[in-house]
Amino acid sequence: MQALVLSDVGHFDLVTLDDPVPGPGEVRIAVTESGICGSELGGFLGTDGLRKPGLVFGHEFVGVVDAYGPDVPMEQHLPLGASVTANPLRSCGVCPICVAGHENVCPQRKLLGGHIHGSNAGLIVVPAKAVHRVDHLPDPSSSVFAEPTACALRAVGRTRISAGGSALVIGAGPIGLLLLEVLRFRGVEQLFFTERVEGRVAAAEASGATRLSDDPEALVRQIKELTRGLGADAVFDAVGSADTRTSATLAARPGGDVCFVGLHSADGMLPLRDLIRREVACTTSFAYRPDEFGQAVELLGRGELVFRGEVVRAGLADGQHWYEQLIKGHPAGKVVLQPSNPGT
Ligand SMILES: [Zn+2]
Ligand SMILES: [Zn+2]
Secondary structure (H helix, E strand, O other): OEEEEEEEOOEEEEEEOOOOOOOOOEEEEEEEEEEOOHHHHHHHOOOOOOOOOOOEOOOEEEEEEEEEOOOOOHHHOOOOOOEEEEOOEEOOOOOHHHHOOOHHHOOOOEEEOOOEOOOOEOEEEEEHHHEEEOOOOOOHHHHHHHHHHHHHHHHHHOOOOOOOOEEEEEOOOHHHHHHHHHHHHOOOOEEEEEOOOHHHHHHHHOOOOEEOOOOHHHHHHHHHHHOOOOOEEEEEEOOOOHHHHHHHHHHEEEEEEEEEOOOOOOOOOOOHHHHHHOOOEEEEOOOOOHHHHHHHHHHHHOOOOOOOOOEEEEEHHHHHHHHHHHHOOOOOOEEEEEOOOOOO
């Protein structure tokens, strides 16, 4: 099979690898589309501490069932050629963290395209139990966005935001756009966002959100003016820089919620005395549980949630170009690589 392999920091090569053989309980999927995730850009640059040269990236994908390994239970057997996606995050399922329902942070978890070869390739092997059939859904191709949508569903669920409330999303990249969609779907009435890249603004506005300044002082002033002097019920930081983390805390109302999602900077300082005196609840959100991934597939496939960003489709051979473009700040909401498309 053809695969896009990180041969060195900042460099992919399109190479031919042996076709992977599905083991016991596993399914092989012929990948039709594989989305580039913002979390992979640091890996491409060698700064994420996870992805190493020799790896095939990619964890957001759709494809068709191609082959089965032995011992796949009958109820997990789909017809060959069925359209599917799969939860790319493998947790052990038996440790105390998994048993407590925190599979997303299982200490033994492995991410496709992070710890093990991912979907920027013609074929990928996954456990049969991770597979979700999508061809019964009105829009099966939407499940290429299931993984970031699952992240957004979890993040919103980590806060107390409810219908009729107000929310601010800092950063309208793919995760920010999907946070706005989930908040709209949940009936949040006043939706606000900030975004520096002009080319991403229209997609966020399409979810019914109003753009505010990304200057920290102006942002806090504006959000208070729009919320009777209080601040937003919930603020989501989908960037994760020192500035945006501080802005997120200052834009929340007394007794409100802040959810840190963006991973840009490793460390940061927060105005903790102010947070305590206003009793702002700070939480974090990482990835998703298996049930949240399943919900994302269904809600996207039925059109209840829509990925409204610009989608660029390209061949695997153009992967190097598109990772570079995204690092330079290209406004595309999502770049989707197509392993069967020869590219340029
Ligand atoms: Zn992702
Ligand atoms: Zn576990």
